[in-house]
Each structure stands twice: as structure tokens, then as C-alpha cells.
Amino acid sequence: MPRPSIVLALASFLAACSSHPGGSNGETPGGDGGGSDGGGADEGGSAIDGGAGSLITEPDQGMQPVYDFMSSATKTLDMTMYELVDTQATALLTKAAANGVTVRVILDQNDEKTDNTPAYDALSAANVQVHWANPTYACTHQKTITVDGTTSAVMTLNFASEDYKTSRDFAVITTDAADVAAIETVFEADFNDAAITPPNGDNLVWSPTNSQTAMVGVINGAKASLLVENEEMSDSSIVSALSSAASRGVDVEVIMEDSSSYQTEFKTLASAGAKLATYAHAAIYIHAKIMLADYGTSSAQVFVGSENFSHASLTENRELGLITTDPAIMTSLHTTLTGDFTGGTPFSDATSTIAADAGASD
DSSP states (O other), rough: OOOOOOSOOOOGGGGHHHHHOOOOOOOSSHHHHHHOOOSHHHSTTOOOOSSSOOOOTTTTTTTTTHHHHHHHHHSSSEEESBOOOOHHHHHHHHHHHHHOOEEEEEOOOOOTHHHHHHHHHHHHHHHOOOEETTTTTOOBOOOEEEETTTTEESOOBBBBBBGGGTTEEEEEEEEOOOHHHHHHHHHHHHHTTTOOOOOTTEEEEBTTTTTHHHHHHHHHHHHSSSEEESSSSSHHHHHHHHHHHTTTEEEEEEEEEEEEGHHHHHHHHHTOOEEEEETTTTTEHHHOOOEEEESSTTEEEEEEEEESSSSHHHHHHHHEEEEEEOHHHHHHHHHHHHHHHHHEEEEOTTTTTOOOOOOOOO
């Protein structure tokens, strides 16, 4: 199989993406919480890429690297987005269209139509081709931007400006030809509400087709460690797989908000030997969707994407992530997630705040 390179698209944002200090931060309506989609990377969750890598880490780096990536388009810009309320991002899309770039945008309507309507109207008025997402999916929770048909940003973040200051999120920029072609193929189908079984490319994980299988595959394949950061923890297959991993001696560390919705799952994981670090929503918004397996070993791999650990997100939504073995990406993520874990409050029944869900953006 090919071994693609995951790289930054342009020198203009290389420096911004190459420095990302560790930290700790923390998404929710029906999107990051539930949905329908599945896809790529092998059914068993094995990663097949390598090479130089770059990562955007939020909130540490701010949104400028993402804005710069959008501004780099000279021919085409295709974006699928769960939530678009950031007026600066909307302005960049309209500016690109005014400059002759063919801009196409898919926005979720099943969860976020009210919040997305101002952006939809502004884009339509500026001759951007904007489309309400296929209602067949529980929601379209994917967060992806493709520039000039050659480079894609696969992200955990929404354009929800109210969350930028505290939301832990990541974006991987990939130029892998098979992955970018697959992303564009699915975009074309989704833009026209056409049925499609998403192609896997080299590294992709799609909902509703293969996300659940790929995620469980990563967990079941772990031999030494699993470092997990996710907004949700309600899918029974994920909870069972993580518990089994901890029981067989894998060092399982989980970083989440201390949500009232997942106290039962937290207790199940803790009783199996997993270690959990939690945050109050006001301190850091754990919105990332990351799973780093066996870091520091020859079998290390990491998942980054839009999928939450909920049944809807893995089996009903349109979602996209990827699994990579890129050393630079894994090292950066390990640094950040380790910092997040260390900075959190160790979970126990006694310390849990059992906070009400904050209603952030998935």
C-alpha cells in the first residue's frame, strides 16, 4: 500500500502549525453527540501512512493557521461543516468566491440549521454554492476543508467562535492523494444528496460505514497504552473495548469533561483499571476526538477526526476522521494529551462534580 505524507500545504502557515505547546481543553448538541456515518482506514482500524507530519492544536495556536489554509485556495475550496457561526470564516469563503475561487459548502441542517442559517444566507448572497446537508444522516457532523483538490484539513473543530478560547481541538492537514480524492468523491455525492459508500483512501474513517469497526479495532489492537480524549462516552462497544483493554493490562488513560451523562461509563472504565482525568466545562472544553495507541512503540497509531464515542456518531451521522502513524503528529499529540491528563482531576465517585451538560457545539 502507498505510504502517504501528511504535510502542511503552504509555507505561510508552516510555522504556526509546527509549534503547539501541550495543554488541556475541552463540544455537544446532536452532532458530536449522535449521528450517522462510517468509513475508511481498514475495517480493523490499522493505519497505513507515514512520513513527515503537521498538526494544528487548539486553542494553543489560535485559528489563524486554519484561516490561512482557507485563504490559500486558488482554484477550488470545498467545505463540509457541522456548525458555521464564525463570521471571519464566512467572510474568507465569500472573499475566495469574489476572487474567482469555486467555493462549495455543505452545512448541517438536522441539528444546526438555526445557527447555520445566517452563514448560509451570507454565502448564498455572495455566489458561494452552499447546500444543506443530506437529511438522510442523523446529522452531518463532519468538519473538513479541501483546497484546490489537493490538500484537505481533517478536523475535530467547528467554526463556533464562542468556543475558541477554551476548546481543545485539532486539525491534520493531508496531501495524501488517495485520501484527498476519496474526500472529494464523498463531497460530490453529499453535495448532491446522492447515496455513496465512502472510499477509504489510505487512512480514512467514515461514519456511518466503518467508524465503529475501525475505532474498536484500534482499541483491541493496543498492546501497551491508549491515550484517549473525547467529548462523549456512550457507545457500548467502545466502553466495552476500553474496559477489556484495561483489564488485559493496557495502560488506558481517558480525558473528558466531568459530565453527568457518562457517570455510569466512567465507573465501568475505572472499575476495569482505566484512569480518567476530568475537567469542568468552564475550565477547558474537551471537544477533541483523539485516540493514541501504543505511543513510543513500532505499532503506534493515532485516530483524529470528528467522531465522538456515541452510537449515533459512529453509525448514523456523516463523520470523517483518519488513522495515521505519522511520528511528528503522534509526538505532538502525546505531549498535549499527556499535559491534559496531568492537569485534570482524577475521576472518582467522591471527586465527580456530576455537572450538567453545558450544551456546547459537537
